[in-house]
Amino acid sequence: MFGLPGGEVLVLIDELRRAGVDFVLMRHESNAGIAAAVYGKLRGQPGVVLTTLGPGAANLMLPLCSAYLDQEPLLAISAQIPDGFPASHTHQLLPLHDAYRPVARYVDKITGANVFEVVPRALAQCMERPYGAAYLTLSAREALTPSVGAAGVQGSGFGVRGSGSQVRGSGSQVPGSSSRVQGSKVQGSKVQGSSTTAREQAGALVDALKGAKRPLVVIGLSIDPANAARIRRWVTEWDLPVAVTPKVKGIVDETLPNFVGVAGGMAADGVMCDAIAAADLVVGLGLDPVEIDKLWHAERPIHWVLETPNAGGIVPPGVALVDHAQFLDALVAQRPPATWPAPFKSFQEQRLKMLNDRTDSTGTMWPGDIVRALAEVMPPETIVTTDVGSHKYLFGQYWPSRQPETFWMSNGLSGMAYGLSAAIGAKLARPDAPVLAAVGDGGFSMNAQELETAERVGAPFITVVLEDGSYSLIKISQAGKKLERYRTEFNPIDTVKMAEACGVAGLRTSNPDELAAAAAGAVKERRSLVIAVPVNDGDYPRLF
């Protein structure tokens, strides 16, 4: 459990301590929620964040929105004023259930009488695919009320399905995207697989592929990483061109020749959009448009192969959900219906060429060289997290992910201050994997204090801070709109001193070899390190 306490949750934290549940004390509830969600997703269980009432609870808006749009299983619990308080008691009283109901699929109040029903239901709801958030409150008074029933009597763990009135169903409570994306909304769940459906859908795809000259498989967020081996086998044995959306980087090995690139608003997006436009068959395998900031997914035909509803519970019209494992097994049992000799070669070459289109700005490092230097020394199992900004576009497109679940970014929500918190969650979930957070200097100044958390809880990782003295992505957008440069730049805060103030070693370099050596040393010694790398924000547009 991750969080930051207030007096109202101390009893719960103490009970948890005695039950053997560690409390990862963080420096901001928002960061705790992000770390919990990443921890949860990597462990295949809901991550849990605990906050106090009022302000602590209010700080959960960002992680709950992130869990909602980025399909992360997060159970958030905060304190609340007890029911029986006089109506005149308004101190720290917020309508928390109303605030979070639109983004949490289950909202409820824990009482002594319902705890064995409500908590398992909340946990089960988080794990309904697409994964998402549940939000519970517990007053300090109820926390002291003896519970009715016991685990295993009224509830049976994650499997409990409730019909509670506050479980979000299809329709009106769900905000947002239905007007933009065509499709119907259904209560999230995985399809109950029928092998006939899987064989039929595999047959339909084989028929479509027979006539295709330039098919492109685009794999997206709603894919289950457990199917990575099947997917790899399929696209490799059939030599199919494949692209991924940023949040599933690593589901296929991005160093292989049939990898076309990362689709969904990263660097070289023009090249990727052109490649998609040039495809005569786009197969959307678990493709979730929540990651895509353009409209190609709505404007061109897509051969959808979905196992679960997408974020927001959307299923495109006419699409029948299918069990991906059965579907992929049915495909690899057959011979490929045609051959496609590198139909996207020119796009692949263009994409890679952009990475090398370096300038010689003195005193700064060409952004492409940061990726290259780090990729040369970091082991393939390294988990990379990014924050949000130009550096996310860079790493999202060009970091050569080789293994599933090794790349983490906020993309459905695209919320800054994700990278460092995600790195803590990732390192605690996978202590043996090296973790690298690539963040901008803007995002770093939002939650650098969590470096102290990482040291204290024994979660060392490498942070690379791309220093350009600006919110560069926004500065680029300002220029694109032909607006005057205004309020998108800031004075430097010394990254190295910030690291040191948090008890972490830091250094600054604009030399790629030095960067690589420093990162390799930190991996070898399994210690935290912050590396500040000056970049010229004028370089980024060459990569976009």
Ligand SMILES: Cc1ncc(C[n+]2csc(CCOP(=O)(O)OP(=O)(O)O)c2C)c(N)n1
């Ligand atoms: C919480 C939040 N606030 C604002 C934004 C809008 N925004 C997107 S990118 C960006 C700039 C980020 O700057 P920095 O962290 O320095 O990264 P850079 O773009 O320079 O690589 C901003 C302000 C956002 N996505 N999230």
